[in-house]
Amino acid sequence: MADIKTGFNPLFLREEELRQAMELLFFAYRDFTGEPDQILAEYGFGRAHHRVIYFVGRHPAITVSELLAILRITKQSLSRVLGQLVREGFVVQRPGVRDRRQRLLELTDKGWELERRLSERQRSRIARAYREAGVEAVEGFRQVLLGMIDAPDRKRFERRDEKPASAARG
DSSP states (O other): OOOGGGSOOGGGGSHHHHHHHHHHHHHHHHHHHHHHHHHHHHHTOOHHHHHHHHHHHHSTTEEHHHHHHHHTOOHHHHHHHHHHHHHTTSEEEEEOSSOTTSEEEEEOHHHHHHHHHHHHHHHHHHHHHHHHHOHHHHHHHHHHHHHHSOHHHHGGGSOOSSOOHHHHHO
């Protein structure tokens, strides 16, 4: 097999390699979400709850509008999930400082504990795969994933020097 660094490698664009990549993504996603799904079931929650918990933890004081833009779900769907998370004490909503109509979302201590439980196995799974693959593969994987994301969302992943808010908790 040709070295990727030497230039264009047509083997990666053949139907079989593309199909295998699709299949690998399906299996990786299944295994990546499997353990969190078991934890979510303990609470009667689903993957939508997980996504809300994750992104509210990742972006404390995120607005409902910003969360809707990330998740690309309807207001009605978010309202159902968010309402349950608020009622059960995982998320709090506060009015915006400049605009009192805004609803700013933050995890409670209970929410942070659930976020930690949901994410710890996923972080371990990613860390193991990164260690096994090596530094160059990690950057290549990042580039492939970025290439799969619609262009408007890619700017979210520009290299940053600061640590994400969740790093302080996790």
